[in-house]
Ligand SMILES: NC(=O)C1=CN([C@@H]2O[C@H](COP(=O)(O)OP(=O)(O)OC[C@H]3O[C@@H](n4cnc5c(N)ncnc54)[C@H](OP(=O)(O)O)[C@@H]3O)[C@@H](O)[C@H]2O)C=CC1
C-alpha cells in the first residue's frame with residue numbers, strides 16, 4: 451500500500467531520537483551500571499491502560515529493566531500514569547500505589563499532563579472493552595502519542611482508521627503484543643521479510659491451544675487443561691477464543707495486514723474448534739507418534755482457516771511445547787522461515803510491549819506498517 455510518510459513529530463523526532471541513541475551509545479561510559487559522560491538520553495514517558503496481569507507485568511518489567519535500557523539503548527522508559535477500568539494512579543517507585551486510585555479523567559488531558567510519548571494498551575480483547583479501547587487509541591494518536599498495544603479487538607475492527615490516524619499524526623502503532631506476545635512474528639511480517647514476497651503464513655500462534663492439546667493427549671480432561679492454562683496466565687479470562695481458533699485466526703489476520711496490507715476487518719475466517727471430542731483425536735495422534743496441533747493458515751489476503759492437524763513430533767509445529775508458539779513464513783525463493791518460542795504469558799506480552807515501546811524511540815516508523 452503506497453503511502454506518503456509524513457515527517458512530523460514521530461518520524462522527525464524518532465530520526466533525531468535514533469541519532470541521539472547512537473550518540474548515547476558512542477559517548478556513554480558505564481560506571482556501576484550508570485551511563486555517564488556526554489550521553490544524551492531519550493525520555494519516554496508512558497501512560498499505561500490496563501492493570502491486569504499484562505499491565506502489571508509491564509510495570510514490573512520497566513521497573514526492573516529501565517536502568518539497563520537507559521545504559522544500553524540511551525532510552526529512559528518510565529510509566530508515569532496507569533489507568534484501569536474506573537480509576538487511575540501514578541506509580542510509586544515503579545509499582546502500583548497501595549492506596550486508593552483517583553477517578554478516571556479525560557485521557558487526552560492525562561497524556562498532555564504527563565507529556566506522554568507512548569500510550570501502552572493492555573486491556574481485555576473483549577467485545578465489552580472494544581468501544582473504549584478503540585476510542586482511546588484514537589485519542590492517543592490525535593495527541594501525537596505513539597501506541598503499543600496487546601489488545602487485539604480494536605485492530606480487527608478499526609485497522610484502516612487507526613493506520614490513517616497514525617499516519618496523519620506521524621505516529622507508530624506497534625502491535626507485537628497482539629500478534630503472539632514475545633514471538634517476534636509481527637516484526638518479521640511488518641518489516642524484516644519485506645521484499646521476500648511472502649506467499650503464505652501458517653502456524654500455532656495461540657499458546658493455550660497447543661498447551662491444552664498436549665494435556666488432552668496425556669489423558670487430562672478439557673476443563674482441567676483449560677484451568678491449568680488459566681492458572682499459568684496463558685488463556686484469556688474467557689478462553690472461548692483460545693479454543694474456537696478465533697484468537698489464532700486473529701493473529702494471522704493481523705500478520706496478513708502487516709505482510710500484505712490485507713483488509714483485516716473483512717478477512718474470512720473458518721475454524722474447527724477444540725472440544726471435548728478433540729481428546730480422542732489428540733490421543734490417537736499421540737499413539738501414532740504425532741501431535742495434534744491447531745494450525746492457522748493464511749495463503750491469501752482474503753481468508754484464514756484454523757484446522758486440527760496431526761503433525762510429526764519432529765516438525766516445527768509438532769515439536770512445540772505450549773505455551774511456546776511458532777509461525778512459518780513461506781517466502782518463495784527464500785524458502786520457509788520459521789520463528790518459534792516467545793511463550794504466551796503476561797510476562798511475554800509485557801516483553802513485546804516493552805520492545806515496541808523502545809522501538810518508538812529507536813526505529814522510526816509511521817502507521818501500522
Ligand atoms: N496473557 C497473555 O499471555 C497475553 C495477553 N494478551 C492480551 O493482553 C491484554 C491484557 O490482558 P490481561 O492483563 O490478561 O487483561 P485483563 O482481562 O486482566 O484486564 C486488564 C485491565 O483492563 C481493565 N479493563 C477491563 N475492562 C475494561 C474496559 N471495558 N475498558 C477499559 N479497561 C478495562 C481492567 O481494569 P480493572 O482492574 O479496573 O477491572 C484491568 O486493569 C488482553 O487483550 C490479552 O488478549 C496478549 C498477549 C499475551
Ligand SMILES: N[C@@H](CC=O)C(=O)O
Nearest residue numbers: 656657658684686794
Ligand atoms: N490467550 C493467548 C494469549 C496471547 O495472545 C494465547 O494463548 O496465546
